[in-house]
Amino acid sequence: MPAPKNPFKARLAAGKPQIGLWMGLANAYTAEICAGAGFDWLVIDGEHAPNDLQRMVGQLQALAGYPVATVIRAPVGETWILKQLLDIGAQSLLVPMVESGAQAAALVEAVRYPPRGKRGVGAALARSSAFNRIGDYLTTADEEICLIVQVESQKALAALPDIAAVEGVDAVFVGPSDLAADMGYLGRPGAPAVKQAVRDAIATLQRLGKPAGLLTADQTFARECLADGARFVAVGTDVTLFSGATSALAQSFRDTAPARSGETGGY
């Protein structure tokens, strides 16, 4: 019995665009709500959300029964955490702050078993092998791993051809927020210069035949990038949707309610 097929990787290979959502609420309950929304893929963010391994396992389990692909973003591209994420069952890994071909090649080694790589062999204990019930996991896992590297600095964009040329890098995610910061537009991922840099990167990746993706809550920009050839676009985050909606609802009554007299509680 082989490792499970990776639907995210399969859709990339088929050239089908995938619409996703970023999850930073870091819990299985809201992850399951997102799973039923109709997105093609969901990111469990291990970099900027309070996601530890136990929380990420819980979210993987909550999502397991739904027709949605899961991508886990590692906090950093280091072997020790990548092997743990793979062992808990992540098949698609998003690794931040990749800036060279050499760094990308080292990541490929980290997510592959010997002899093609250096991933530690712990499948006997791992959820990824269905706790050792997938008999052929060790010899079939590599093919179903999808390694997505993030380019999010000017240095990374300059190295984009080298990064994209690395065998084993399955896709490249362009990070508008960090790219903006690096370009001198901190907090302004929608600045024209940043948007152009993102679109140029997508065009380069299209030319190199490497799937490109990004995260943007700007739906117009998302559609522009899809038209440019982006293959996996996250169009929002659970945190900002939840935070924005709750604030808007509260404010809508603030505009009509009398000024509070300072009393508390007492519903």
Ligand SMILES: O=C(O)C(=O)C[C@H](O)[C@@H](O)CO
């Ligand atoms: O640089 C980016 O953009 C990303 O990598 C996504 C952000 O980190 C995400 O957390 C939204 O701010």
